[in-house]
Amino acid sequence: MGLRQTIGPRLKQIQRFWSTLSHNYITMCGLGIILIMIILAVLAPYIAPYGYETMTLPDRLQPPNTKHLLGTDNFGRDILSRMLYGARVSLIVGLGGVAIATFIGVLLGSMAGFYGKWIDEIIMRIMDSLLAFPYIILAVALMAMVGPSLRNIILVIGITRTPRFARVTRGSVLALKEMDFVTAARALGQREWRILTRHILPNCLTPIVVMASLSVATAILTESALSFLGFGIQPPQASWGIMIADGRRFMLDAPWIATFPGIAISLTILGYNLFGDGLRDALDPKLRGRE
Amino acid sequence: MMMRYIARRLALLFPVLVGISIFIFSLIHFAPGDPIHAALGMDYDPEVARQMEQELGLDKPVLEQYFWWLGKVLRGDLGRSIVAGETVQDLILSRLPNTIVLALGSMIVALLIAIPLGIISAIHKDAIIDNGSRVLAMIGVSMPVFWLGILLLIAFSLKLRWFPVGGSFAEHGLKALVLPSIALGTSFAALITRMVRSTMVEVLLEDYIRTARAKGLRDRGVYLRHAFKNAMIPVVTVVGMQFSVILGGAVLTETIFNMPGLGRLLVEAVSRRDYPLIQGVILVTSLTFVLANLLVDVIYVVIDPRIRYE
Numbered sequence: 001m002g003l004r005q006t007i008g009p010r011l012k013q014i015q016r017f018w019s020t021l022s023h024n025y026i027t028m029c030g031l032g033i034i035l036i037m038i039i040l041a042v043l044a045p046y047i048a049p050y051g052y053e054t055m056t057l058p059d060r061l062q063p064p065n066t067k068h069l070l071g072t073d074n075f076g077r078d079i080l081s082r083m084l085y086g087a088r089v090s091l092i093v094g095l096g097g098v099a100i101a102t103f104i105g106v107l108l109g110s111m112a113g114f115y116g117k118w119i120d121e122i123i124m125r126i127m128d129s130l131l132a133f134p135y136i137i138l139a140v141a142l143m144a145m146v147g148p149s150l151r152n153i154i155l156v157i158g159i160t161r162t163p164r165f166a167r168v169t170r171g172s173v174l175a176l177k178e179m180d181f182v183t184a185a186r187a188l189g190q191r192e193w194r195i196l197t198r199h200i201l202p203n204c205l206t207p208i209v210v211m212a213s214l215s216v217a218t219a220i221l222t223e224s225a226l227s228f229l230g231f232g233i234q235p236p237q238a239s240w241g242i243m244i245a246d247g248r249r250f251m252l253d254a255p256w257i258a259t260f261p262g263i264a265i266s267l268t269i270l271g272y273n274l275f276g277d278g279l280r281d282a283l284d285p286k287l288r289g290r291e
Numbered sequence: 292m293m294m295r296y297i298a299r300r301l302a303l304l305f306p307v308l309v310g311i312s313i314f315i316f317s318l319i320h321f322a323p324g325d326p327i328h329a330a331l332g333m334d335y336d337p338e339v340a341r342q343m344e345q346e347l348g349l350d351k352p353v354l355e356q357y358f359w360w361l362g363k364v365l366r367g368d369l370g371r372s373i374v375a376g377e378t379v380q381d382l383i384l385s386r387l388p389n390t391i392v393l394a395l396g397s398m399i400v401a402l403l404i405a406i407p408l409g410i411i412s413a414i415h416k417d418a419i420i421d422n423g424s425r426v427l428a429m430i431g432v433s434m435p436v437f438w439l440g441i442l443l444l445i446a447f448s449l450k451l452r453w454f455p456v457g458g459s460f461a462e463h464g465l466k467a468l469v470l471p472s473i474a475l476g477t478s479f480a481a482l483i484t485r486m487v488r489s490t491m492v493e494v495l496l497e498d499y500i501r502t503a504r505a506k507g508l509r510d511r512g513v514y515l516r517h518a519f520k521n522a523m524i525p526v527v528t529v530v531g532m533q534f535s536v537i538l539g540g541a542v543l544t545e546t547i548f549n550m551p552g553l554g555r556l557l558v559e560a561v562s563r564r565d566y567p568l569i570q571g572v573i574l575v576t577s578l579t580f581v582l583a584n585l586l587v588d589v590i591y592v593v594i595d596p597r598i599r600y601e
Contacts, residue, residue, distance in 0.1 A: 126310060135536065137557065248547075251444075251449075262434075
C-alpha cells in the first residue's frame with residue numbers, strides 16, 4: 001500500500017476533527033488561554049522585568065504602578081515577575097504530573113483490561129484503594145511522606161491521578177478486546193502484547209486524551225492548594241499558591257498580592273476545562289452523530 | 292434482592308479496606324528519616340524516643356507491626372498524638388462534628404443553587420439563562436476554593452462585618468457556617484448544575500414525557516412529577532462521588548476560616564510530623580468517604596427499581 005493510501009485517510013480524519021473543534025468558539029477560547037499561558041511560562045526568564053526572588057524593600061507593598069505593573073509584595077518582590085515564574089511551575093507540574101499518571105495509568109489499566117483474571121483484580125483493587133481517599137487528603141498524606149519539593153509534587157500528582165486513567169483505559173480495553181479486528185489479529189498469529197499495543201491501545205486514545213486535558217486543570221489546582229498549605233513549592237520559589245498564602249495577611253491593605261495569582265489560576269483552569277469539554281464533544285461519536 | 296446487593300457491595304469493600312489500611316500503615320515507614328526524630332525535633336530525648344518507639348510499635352518487625360497496629364485500630368485505639376499528648380480518637384471526635392456540619396452545609400448550599408438552576412437551564416435550553424448558567428458553572432468550577440474563601444472573608448467578614456471572621460458552629464452558630472459553606476459549595480454547585488441540566492435535557496426528550504404532555508398534563512406537572520424524579524437519579528450518584536471533593540476541600544476551607552475541623556487537624560498534624568494523628572485522621576476521612584459511597588449506592592438502588600432487577 002502506498003504512502004498516500006495509508007496517510008490520506010488519517011489526514012482526512014484529523015482535518016474533520018479539527019474542523020469540528022475549531023467551529024466551537026468556546027473551545028477555541030480555552031485553547032487560546034492555554035497557549036497564552038504556555039508561551040508566558042516558557043518565556044518567563046526573558047520577559048519577566050525582575051527575578052522571582054529579587055527584593056526591593058523600599059518598594060514593598062506598592063500597588064500597581066509603572067515600575068511594578070502588578071504591584072509588589074511584603075518583601076518588595078515584583079508580583080508580575082513572580083506570576084510569570086509561577087506559570088512555569090504550573091506548566092511543569094501540570095504536564096509532568098499528567099504525563100506520569102497517563103503512562104502508569106494506561107499501562108496498568110490496559111494490563112488489567114486485556115489479561116483480566118487475577119491481574120485485573122489486583123490492579124483494580126489497588127486503584128480502588130487509592131480512589132477511596134479524598135483527593136487533596138491523599139496528596140497531603142503523600143507529601144507528608146516524601147517531603148515538599150517540585151519533583152515530589154509532580155510525583156504525588158501523578159500517583160493521585162493514576163487510578164482514573166487506569167479505570168478509563170481498562171474500560172476501553174474491555175470493550176475493544178472482544179471486537180472482530182482483535183480476533184482477526186490473533187488468528188493471524190500476532191502476539192498478545194503486540195495486539196494490545198498496536199491494535200487496541202490506539203483505539204482507546206479518545207477518552208485518555210480528554211481525561212489528560214481535564215487532569216492538567218486538576219493538577220494545577222492541586223499544586224496551588226498544596227503550596228498554599230505549605231506542603232508544596234517552598235519559598236523563595238514562586239508559585240501561585242504560595243503567593244495567595246503570602247498575600248492572605250495583607251488582603252485588606254494590599255489585595256493585589258493574592259488577587260492576581262488567584263485570577264491567573266482561575267483563568268488557566270478555565271482554559272483547560274473549556275478545551276477539555278470541547279475536545280470531548282468533538283471526539284464523542286454519539287455527539288457527532290446528533291449534529 | 293436488596294440484601295444480596297448490599298452483601299455483594301460489602302464483600303467488594305473488603306479488599307479496598309485492606310488496601311487503605313496498608314497505605315495508612317505505610318505512612319510512618321516511607322517518611323524520610325526517623326519519624327520519631329522528626330516529630331520530637333528540638334525536644335528529642337533518647338528515653339522519650341525509646342518509649343515512643345514502643346508505643347508506636349516501631350521496635351517490632353514490619354509485618355508484626357502491621358497486624359499489631361491493625362488489631363489496635365479494630366479495637367478503636369488509634370494511639371496518642373505525639374505533640375498534643377491526647378488520644379487520637381479524642382482529638383478526632385472533638386473535631387469531626389465541625390467537618391460534618393461544614394460538609395452538610397456545603398452540600399445544602401450547592402443543591403439549593405444547582406437544582407433550580409439546572410432545571411431552569413434545561414427547560415430553556417440554549418436560551419440566555421442556559422448559556423449564562425453554563426458560563427457561571429464553568430467559572431465556579433475553575434475558581435480555587437481557598438481563593439474564593441479569602442475573597443468572601445474579606446468582603447463579608449472584614450469589610451461588611453456581616454459574618455464572623457472564623458470559628459466554629461458551636462461558638463457562632465449558623466453564621467459561622469455561611470461563608471465556608473458558600474466557598475466550599477460553589478464548585479460543587481457548578482458541577483451539579485451541569486449534571487442536573489444534562490440529565491434533565493435527556494429526560495425531557497423521553498417518550499413518557501411526550502405521553503404526559505399528550506395526556507394534557509401542564510408543564511409544571513410534567514417537570515415536577517415525571518422529569519425531575521428521573522433526572523435526579525444519576526445526580527444522587529454524583530453527589531456521593533463529590534463527597535470526597537468536599538472532604539478534601541474542607542482541608543482548605545477550615546484553614547481559611549479557622550474552623551476547628553478534621554481538615555485543619557490534618558494540616559497541623561502534617562506540619563508537626565505527628566504520624567499517629569496523621570494516620571488517624573486519614574483513616575477516619577477515608578472510611579467516611581467509603582461508607583458515604585456505599586450509602587449512595589444503596590440509595591440509588593432504592594430509588595431506581597430498574598437496578599434491583601438487573
